[in-house]
Amino acid sequence: MSFSSGASPQTTGTYSSYFSSSVPPESPSLQSQRSYSQASQAYDEDEFGDEFEDELEGPPSVTLTTASTTISRPSTPSGRRSRRGTTPSILGQSESNDIICAVSESRGVTHTVGIAIVNMSLGEVTLSQICDSQSYVRTIHKLQLASPSRIVFTPSACPPNRPSTFYSLVEQLIPEAEIACHERSAWSESSGIEYMEGLALDGDIGPLKVATQGKYYAVCCFSAAMKYIDHQFNVTFSPQSLRIGYQPSEDTMMIAIPAIQSLEVMCNLKSAKSKECLFGLLNHTLTPMGARVLRNNMLQPSTNFDGYIRVRYDALGEMVAHEEMFREIRKALKLFHDAERTFTKLITIRPATGITAAEEQITHILMVKSFLESVPDIYRALYPAKSDLLVKIRTICCPETTVPILRMIKEVIEADVTYMKSPLDLRNQRTFAVKSGLSGLLDIARQTYKELTDYIHQYTNGVSEEHQAAVTIKFDNRRMYWFRIPTADLDPESVSQHFINVIWKKNHIECQTMDLVKLNRRLSDTSNEVMLRSDQIILELVKDLRKEVSPLFRVCESIALLDMIASFGQVTTTRDYVRPLIEDTLALKAARHPILDKKMASEYVPNDYYGTEHHRFHCVTGCNMSGKSTYIRSVALLQIMAQIGCFVPAEFATFPIIHNILARISTQDSIEANLSSFGVEMREMAFILKNVDSQSLAIIDELGRGTGNRDGMAIAMAISEALIDTGAYVWFATHFIELARALENRPGVLNLHLASNTTIGEGGIPHLNMLYKATAGTVDDEHHYGIVLARAMGMPNSFIEVAEKVANDLRSRRESNRQNSESYKEIHRQKLMLNLYEALKQAARPSNPETRLGYLRCLREEYHERLREIEEM
Incomplete structure (x- = not known):
């Protein structure tokens, strides 16, 4: 998305007198899975929910590893990931993104720097070319805000050659980023243009070429960044899948890093976890995409009033005025997951194969399906909208965009399968995701999986009867099925005889049996077979979805922007x-x-x-x-x-x-x-x-x-x-x-x-x-307010008396030397006239005639009063 009664001074009295007084229900589970719902209900979300969330997120977008290198933010000299006061902590960054940044500077008199920032976790590229000063203030500021995990330079700027001034500044001011260099042949303008034509989303190529025309250094940096990623990590992206944009530095406000810190824009000074900062105040977003858009806008506010600020005011004003529409928008936004990361994982072409890759691929498809099924709720919520921005978002989220893609998915995926958060629910959803009849061997493997699951539940009932205990079956990704048994129902001596992997809790034990471990192994092998056979069908679907990623990203960006505006609406309505x-x-x-x-x-x-x-x-x-x-x-x-x-x-x-x-x-x-x-x-x-x-x-x-x-x-x-x-x-x-x-x-x-x-x-x-x-x-x-406060703090009276005596003596000397000439009065008269002129200019703006008349009378009275004070000096 590419959006984004006058006041008049008076001359006396309180400063406030400068102003006149006028101014969808959840998707059902598969019918064939109802027999497994008991185990899902037995799952303890409080105990294993966080573990699963960490597993679901996994490595950001791809596992970027080579034989000896892994992309990650390098540890600081103290051995910790970040120190108090480092740029990421000041900016309140909580996400872990793989961001590769290539930079190149000119060798002429002017200090021109090209920047290409590739966010591999979000499938987003930002190009910039900055005409900077000798201290590279704007360039360093942009790099600090981007928080790159690795910054790539040309070989001539790096050791063992004599490091350039820019290299030295980056090394000193951005210590959390790893610095690397890439061969000179990679910095090619023609290659950068080829990458744009091959990777930019459909419809973005033309405007991108116009925006980067004459931006030689920015285009070269894009070429170097993509070649570095391919060469170093063996990672590429599918054609027409990256969101590439050119960002002029003059279109955004620069907030100095010390200002961000001292003003508590992104993070509280006393506690990094506290929400008592401007970001914490405004962040009522309901999606991760919306929170990222809010953060980026707060770090670099727009300076384009007509293109960004005004349309956001109009959209926010309409939301606040129409409570029902605002409530429906907030309700619909709660249904969305982090679609940006999901789409990025789909477009990333990686060599990794195996069970884990197959499971992730199916999970991504389920998340895309859930995302597309939620978009119509946004479209319906925005139906009454009239403002340009909300109408634009509604148009992008129209059924004509999402329904064909959803229909494509439902040709392969069961209609009532949905993305679930609990490990067992998600495992069952992945197992029965692909429609039956598309593969005979897959159907046989799933039938075996169903029979094994039924047998595990029967075995649990048998253990419960044998030990006369309330045995509950649980599931997590690490142990698979395991038992929870109240300690009051068990003889402690029999525990070691019949159970293994025992974990003693306060009122119960968590354990398994050898037979259950064997059943888990058989079930795991069967599940793996299901995943591999499903993957053969899913891969074809992924190839088709990659061709539709351009409208998907546009819908995602629209929802993120809508979420930010709705967040503003939440704080606006509650705080007046x-x-x-x-x-x-x-x-x-x-x-x-x-x-x-x-x-x-x-x-x-x-x-x-x-x-x-x-x-x-x-x-x-x-x-x-x-x-x-x-x-x-x-x-x-x-x-x-x-x-x-x-x-x-x-x-x-x-x-x-x-x-x-x-x-x-x-x-x-x-x-x-x-x-x-x-x-x-x-x-x-x-x-x-x-x-x-x-x-x-x-x-x-x-x-x-x-x-x-x-x-x-x-x-x-x-x-x-x-x-x-x-x-x-x-x-x-x-x-x-x-x-x-x-x-x-x-x-x-x-x-x-x-x-x-x-x-x-x-x-x-x-x-x-x-x-x-x-x-x-x-x-x-x-x-002498300082002395008064000192007395209030308990300073002895003997000291206070001496301090008052000295203060009064100094004040009397100052008053005796104070200027009291006609020229001094003339200076005050001139300033009074200047203030009156400014006030009359403000009063000339359109306003209520009665209000204006009252204001002018008040202004005249205060002018005469102030003039009389000057004459009496």
């Missing part, structure tokens, strides 16, 4: 979100931090945000624990939500399109890099200054606090000046009140503070009350 507008202004009324809004519910205090051409740098001050960090993080999280097509927690919201989100929040040091907290801070700020521009949003928290006050203030001032000059949207939280006062006369700067008030308690001791409300201006340090 609103549809944002996409304009040149960032204006939020009563916006809430999405994660804390869920955790704190009605206790959370909403806030307003306002950013335009004249208010791009927001200097946020406030006392400790007043909510500065929460305030500045909220705007970045809401921006991400808006650009992935989700509604946001606010009363009113408009956002510009942002291309980069950069953040400097954490105050931790880095022992691995031998850097103090201040060293880490300066390194991250250097990265931000190199990459920030007018289309960026930067979140800076407590810059310069890791060194001396004088040096910290000087660095914070210099960096603030640089950020103001870039024209980026910046939310800058600081305790340097002098910084806020020095910048208040700069064009584009808006001073805010998180409000608090001081009350006098018993004994004349002041108490600080946090209001958590953003208000125009700088924090009032008259009451």
